[in-house]
Amino acid sequence: MVSRSLLISTGNILSFNEVKKKAGQNPTDELLESLRIVLKDSQSKDDASTVLQVNRKEMHETDVDRKELKITVKIFISSPKADSLKDSLEQVFHTLHTDTIESLIIAYGKVEPSEDILKSLQSLWTVLEEYVKAGKLSSIGVSDVDTDVFIELFQWANVKPNIVQINLATCCVVPPALQVFTKENDVQLLTHSDPCQILTNDALDEFFGPGVNVHWVARYQVHVKCRGVLSSKGYLVYINKPA
Known part of the structure; x- marks a missing residue:
């Protein structure tokens, strides 16, 4: 079957009135509403390109110096x-017209046995280590992994993860062993509400x-550090569909 790859860029969704009116949406609903806007716009233009996007004011168009901005990304x-x-990272760099990201989290969503998840994370982690060593990533971490898997990844890694995210909706209490380990190894332990x-x-x-x-799927947020203001937020979605 012939297939076609499609990259969808939402642009800065903070400028979408439809999204702003529904503040407090969960991440999936927010993404779906943003996709609705982009796809509707592309259909009205009869857009058959491999990249769909809505032109909105992005980070590089602000008057704020790059040093005053903090970019956080979750893939x-x-x-x-x-x-x-690598493709997802390069697309984020290109979209935001930057060559550095302050904080990067990977959420590996495939259901596998623990030993296979560790091997998969190690494969992904070697990519992040390359970008850290090249000065393109500052802080790197993972989301929603078992405590034992995270500890093994940490001990194996050359560049240690300094962020770990857990979802309290699926894990009502932070595992005590993870609390102890992160405290002893100076790892940020953060909670989130993203679905798996x-x-x-x-x-x-x-x-x-x-x-x-x-x-x-990559979600990015750009904050103005001195003011603590979120200036830009958006999604990149890369899919493969039948032609």
Whole structure:
């Protein structure tokens, strides 16, 4: 079957009135509302390109010096392939017209036995280490991994993860062993409300029809550090769909 890859860029969703009116949405609903806007706009233009985007004021168009900005990115990925992660990172750098990211989290969403998850994370982690050594990433971490897996990843890694995220909706209490380990090793322990699968199969069918696969989803946020203000937020979605 012939397929087509499609990169969807939402631009700065803080400028979407439809999204602002529904403040407090969960991350999936926020992403779906943003996709609705972009896809509607592209259909009205009969856009058949491989990149769909809505032109909005982005980080590089602000009057704030780059040194005054903090960029945080979370990449939801279901493949341990290094090329897939590299592609997502390069697309974020290109979109934000920057060559550095202050904080990067990877959320590996594929269901696997613990030993396989560790191997997959190690494959992805070697990519992040390359970017850290090149000065392109500052802080790197993972989301929603078992305590034992995180500790093994930490001990194996050359560049140690300094952030770990857990979802209190699925884990009502922070595991005591993880609390102790992060405190002893100066790792930021953060909570979040992101679902394990930010784009469900039902949502993909609704928006794109059957047979669509998600390579990755990247969410970025740009803060003005001195004011603590969120100036830009957006999503990049890379899918493969039947032609």
